[in-house]
Amino acid sequence: MLNLILFGPPGAGKGTQSEKIIAQYKLIHLSTGDLLRSQIQQGTELGMKAKTLMDQGLLVPDEVVIGMIDSKLQENRQAAGFIFDGFPRTVKQAEALDALLASYGESIQVMVGLEVDNEELLARLLNRGKTSGRPDDQNEELIRKRIQEYNTKTTPVADFYRSQEKYVAVKGTGEISEIFQSITEAIG
Template identity: 40%
Template sequence: MRIVLVGPPGAGKGTQAAYLAKNLSIPHISTGDLFRANISQGTELGKQAKAYMDAGDLVPDEVTIGMAEDRLDQSDAAGGFLLDGFPRNVGQAQALDAYLAAHGIRLDGVLDLEVPEDEVVKRIAGRRVCRNDSAHVFHVEYNQPEAAGVCDVCGGELYQRPDDAEDKVRNRLDVYHRETEPIIDYYKQQGLVQTIPALGKVAEVTQRAMDALRREA
């Protein structure tokens, strides 16, 4: 299957993408992974992206699109893929459609993870990360440490990352509504969108998504 996963920050896209890709035996292709791979490998696109990022500028669509197309050209994506974080706007969605059409294929579905905005803010602003190891993540409500402010794993100090502050989260949501949310309407016009309520346990959300994909098949 060829799937695009959409949803606001804090909707659980990364988590769901990993589970869905495993269940469907297709590669999970995230924008973050594309950037990290191209930069670490020193590709021409990676060098271009790094130059923009080092200057504090947004990476242009054509660079991101180029990375995505190169990744989709790899053999493991021939039988299907799950895109997470790409396309990020209508221009990128149109470029993806053009790429797929040129290869005689099309998307099978677009999964829209739906989470109330207040819940998104609560999820992200409540995160606390260990200063010693950022892989140790807790939450003031959903995953509390045994001792307030102390990492259960290594005893390091837990803190709120600057980007997780409520005002920054709401700004990220504004950007999502302005730039990314329009692709949902774009794909609805193609009859591809399945809206997935993303509240509840991870396994429950995954099952809803799998059920939606079976209906599409």
């Protein structure tokens, strides 16, 4: 089973590249953002709690996200593997994910980190906000807060997987096909 993490700040191209990875490797896509947005659309209690936090540019509590991931793993036990998109975002989440996967006899094989500078991220997110309908992609101040939140809380996750020799950095700017080629090389 191939389990990989597609890692990078908001606007780095994780959604675009994850579609290509899923098609190539037949993986189940686990995007915590998509899971949370689905809960918000359904108006669930979890969704409303998540919306309040997300609208402030804050992260949803670990236990909520881990529970959602575990449910998806249970639902897809025969999968060829999983691509984790937007998770883990903290070292605590990475440790919890490793423990959860170990309970299934699995592990993360590689973390692919899409690296894009902050001003490029800002431009991409503002552009995406014109068509996405997502309020968090339309407010420059909120976008900067999200990027700062990522840099402060999420970047140490790369170090966590780097210490396990599982982290591979990929330049997240350029042609989509070139970025994807670099990702397939990182996956091996």
